[in-house]
Every structure is written in C-alpha cells, then in structure tokens.
Amino acid sequence: MSAPVRGRSTRVRPASNRRQKSAEYRARRRVIVRRRLVALLTLLSVVGLTYCVFFTPLLGVHQVDVRGSVVLTDDEVRDAAAIEPGSPLVRLDLIGIHDRVAALPRVAAVEVERQLPGTVRLLITERVPVGSVKLPDGFHLVDSTGKDYAVLPTAAPGVPELVLAAPSSADPATRAVVGVVNELPEKLRPDVVQVSATSGADVKVTLTGNRVVKWGSADETPRKAAVLMVMLTRPGLAFDVSAPDLPTVS
Template sequence: MSAPVRGRSTRVRPANRRPKSAEYRARRRVILRRRLVALLTVLSVVGVVYCVFFTPLLGVHQVDVRGNAALTEDEVRAVAAIETGSPLVRLDLQEIHDRVAGIPRVAAVEVERQLPGTVRLLITERTPVGSVKLPDGYHLVDATGKDYAILPAAAPGVPELGLTLPSSSDPATRAVVGVVNDLPEQLRPDVLAVAATTGADVKLTLSGNRVVKWGSAEDTKRKAAVLLVLLSRKGTTYDVSSPDLATVS
C-alpha cells in the first residue's frame, strides 16, 4: 500500500473567475481614468478663469458712448479712463460711473458690460432752463439750479435768468428755477427773462415789453392760470403775486 504524498495541494480555480491581479489592474485603470478626467476638468476651469480675469481675451476692446449731444465721445472716454484690454469682468463699474457723472454737463449715466469686449456708457446731458449773463459769458442753468456750462452767447430757446450768481443753494436761484420749471407750455414762448433778488420777488419779462410780478415760487400753477386770463387784457404790468387779487395796469 503506497503512502500518501505530502506537501502537495490540488485547489481548483473556478473557470469563470479572473485572477485577482487582473481585477486589480482593471480597477486601477478606472481610478486613473477618473483622476485624469477630474484633473483635466480642474485645469480647464483654471484656464478659463485665468483667461477671463487676467488676460485681454475677454478684455475691453470698445467703449461705446450713447446719448451725448454737446459732449463728444472722446471727451467722455477720456474721463471714463477705461484702459483697452482691461479684463471686462474686473472693471469697477461704480468707479467709472462716478468719474463720468463728475462731468458738469452730465445729469445721469449708466455703465454696462457687453460681452465679448464692450463697455457702454449711456449719457443723459443736462437741459438748460435758462442762462445767466456774467462777465465771463452766459452760464447755463438746469432744472436743479446747477450752473454747469458757459457759452459765449445766450442759449437759444431759453429765457435769460436775472441772477447775481446762480447756485442751487441760493434762494433766488431756487425761486427762479422753480417758476420756470412749472410754467405751462402755452406761456413759455412769451417769457424772455426771469429775475429775482430773493426767494419772494420773482419777476417775468414777456414779449411786448410786458412785466409780470410773480412773487414767490409758491402756487406757480395757479398764478400761471390767472396770468393766462389776464393776458387777454391790455396792459404793461401784470401782478399775480396774490392770485386772488391779481391786477393789470
């Protein structure tokens, strides 16, 4: 009888099972592939961010000025001081707004980014309600009482304002501007000049050498309505400072 053989093992591997080393390599390839995709994604995001924020790729190539009339586009661009090639997304729009809004003729401004490389400046210029004759020329005054520009000749289409020194903080200026702002359209063509030395002695000079004593800027619409009726009567002086006791002489 033969003795059993020691030290030998007969283990049968299932036919449908791959070696562990093959499974490990397969899992390793999947992991490496995922890591590579993640790395490429991160690098792509970093590249896009770098191009957008730190290169001229999406930089400023054009400053588009709209709404200007008396101001030239170059004047506005010079004050806006937007450097060509500056990354569009890094622009300080409020700072640009404040610089352009500081131009005396500018009443309002909007600053917009427009991809891929345009900054648009939408300008609203001040509109004169009158001009004040001073030694250095005719000062334009807007509806807020701001003295914002000087012309060598009187501005056409607006009355001359008889003021010593126009200022939005001056009672006489506020009274004169307040009256002019509230005048009805049918009366405006006849108004040649509006003057005051205080806030309560506004006087209008009309065509045909007619004078209107207006008083303060209060009840301007009522005074205007009364004046339109009085103008149907002949006279040189019309007093509507007290509209309930208006007179013609």
Template structure:
C-alpha cells in the same frame, strides 16, 4: 481500503481569485480616469479664469458712447479713461461712472459691460432752463439750478435768468428755476427773463414789456393758469403772487 496518495494537496485553488483581481484593476482604472478628468477640469477652469482676468482675451476692444449731444464721444472716452485691452471683468464700473459723471455737462451716465469686449456709456446731458449773464459770459443753468457751462453769447431758445450768482443752494436760484420748470408749454415762448433776489420775489418778464409779479415758486401751476386768463386782458403788469386775488394794471 486504499491509502491516500502522499505529496498531493487536497486544497483547491479559489475559483474566484482571478476575477477579483481583474475587478480590482478595472475599478482602479475608473478611479484614476475620474481623478484625471477632475484634474483636467480644474486646470481648464484655472486656465480660463487666468485668461479672462489677466489677459486681453476678453479685454476692452471698444468704448461705445451713446446719448452725447454737445459733448463729443472722444471727450466722454477721455473722461472714462478705460485702457484698451483691460480685462472686461476686472473693470471698476463705479470708478468709470464717477469719472464720466464729473463732466459738468453730464446729468447722468450708465456704464455696462457687453461681451466679448465692449463697454457702453449711455450719457444724459444737462438741458438748460435758462442762462445767467455774468462778466465772463452766459452761464447755462439746468433744472436743478446747477451752473454747468459758459457761452460767449446767449443760448438760443432759453430765457435769461437774472440772478446774482446761480447755485442750487441759493434761495433765489431755487425759486427762479422752480417757476421755469413748471411753466406750461403755452406760456414758455413768451418768457423773456425770470428774476429774483430772494425766494419770494420772483418776477417774470414777457414779450411786449409785460411784467408778472410771481412771488414765490409755490403754487406755480395755479399761478400760471390764472396768468393765462389775465393775459387776455390789456395791461403791462400782472400780479399773480396771490392767485386768488390776481390783478392787472
């Protein structure tokens, strides 16, 4: 029986030690790569956010005004007060809306962002339903009863409204405007003026010095329909304040 050889280890080196080390290094590279990609992504987002919010990269380059008729586009832009180059996403659209809506001739306005650098203002101007002659000129009144502009001469194509002081809060103004708003198109060309001192004594003057006692603005469509029938009869005074008992004299 032979004796074991001294000085030589009987332990064997693990065969899988080298592969484990290589696998570890490979996994570590993948993790580092992912962290680098994540870091670059964050930096990219931060950089883009900074450019969008704090630089003119997506700044206002144009203010596009649509819908203005009497107002000029420059008047609307001046009221909007949008600094050129302002970051588009940081604009206070409500504040811009309020500044443009404060123009007396503006009935409504819509404000929209349009990438890459345009702000669009869609304006709806007030339309006069009549004009009131006062010492300083002819005051235009819209369908809400608002006095919004003064002209040196009568506005063409709109009747005169005979009122002490036009105001949406005034009963006479509301009554006169209520009648004018509901008059049928067939009758409008014949209307010269509409007057009232209260909410219940509206009087309409037609061409040919014909006068219509209208009363209140209630039942205006019914009164207008009756008046069209009465106008087929000769007369100078037509009373439709009680449309079921209308008279001609």
C-alpha cells in the same frame, strides 16, 4: 496492504478565475485613474479659464461705446472714463468709471454697462438749459436743478435770460427762478423773455410786449400760471399773481 495516507486536501483555484479577478482589478484601476484624470483636467480648465478672464486681455475691453451725448463728443466722454484698452472686463471699477464721467459738468446722469465679449457701454444724459445768466465772462447755462454747468460766449437760443447775482443750486433766488421756469405751461414759454429774482420770494417774469408779471415765490406756480393765462386776455402791462386769489392787472 498498507493503509492509505490521509493528508490535508488542497483546493487549487483554476487559472481562469485568477485571470478574471486580475482583469477586474485592472479595469477598476483604469476607471479610478480615468476619473482622477478628468477631475484634474477639469480643475486645470477652471483655473486656466479664471486666469484668462481675470488677468489677461482675452475678455478685455476692446471698445467703449458712448450713447446719448449731444454737445459732448464721444472722445471727451471716453477720456473722462479713462478705461485702459485690454483691461479685464470683469475687473472693471464700474463705480469709478461712473463717477469720472458724472464729474463732467454737462453730464446729468450716466449708466455704465459691461457687454461681452469686450465692450463697455456708457449711456449719457446731458443737462438741458432752462435759462442762461449773463455774467462778465459770458452766458452761464443753468439746468432744471439750478446747476450752473457751462459758459457760452453768446446768449443761448430758445431759453429765457435769468437775472441772478450768482447762479447756484444752493442759492434761494436761483432755486425760486428755476422752480418757476420748470413749471410754466408750454403755451406760455414762448412769451417768456426774462425771469429775475434777488431772493426766494420776489420772482419777476418779463414777457414779450414789455409785459411784466410779479410772481412772488415759486409756491403754487401751476395755479399762478393758470390765473395769468386768463389775465393775459385783458389789456395791460403789469400783472400781479403773487397772491393768486387776488390777482391784479394794470
């Protein structure tokens, strides 16, 4: 008998194992492709949303809401704000809008707010007159800061006449007069007809009944007013509270 031939044994993988590994590989590939596709779609969505928000009217200005105006009309405020319809809300220059509206003489303060999806709200505080100054071109309204901000053809009702050469927040006489008027007690205000000054130290207050009060400077106005209220219980037409420790009446 011939001896058996010894050869290298070869292990053959079952077909089922190959199919299983091939299926696992395809499954991993599908997961990877799916993840990449989701990442790509997410990136495209972010880019598309950013473009729509920043560069299209999708979230643009569709309404300018004005609140707080009294004498000014809403359209006057909107014209000053100069906000283009459809302008992307997130790209608005809020400081520029604020400054343009604040430049209106009657505006004392303004707040600018964005409100999604497409509204800009302007909150206006108008100046309130503490008196009016009669000049050749009309009656100039002066507010609590001393600013001359409007001209009327007739005297402003409900406020005293201020006698000043040139009303201005930089003028010492204006500052003194406004400082006195701002601190007068409510009980005294209805009796005030006129407040005048030529400097920061010679304020004079004229009351109803031709009564005149020498006030001096705006310093210690609350104390001077308290002294005057007591003195007004006495008969007289001329009162001096410029030195509140030594008041006189005649």
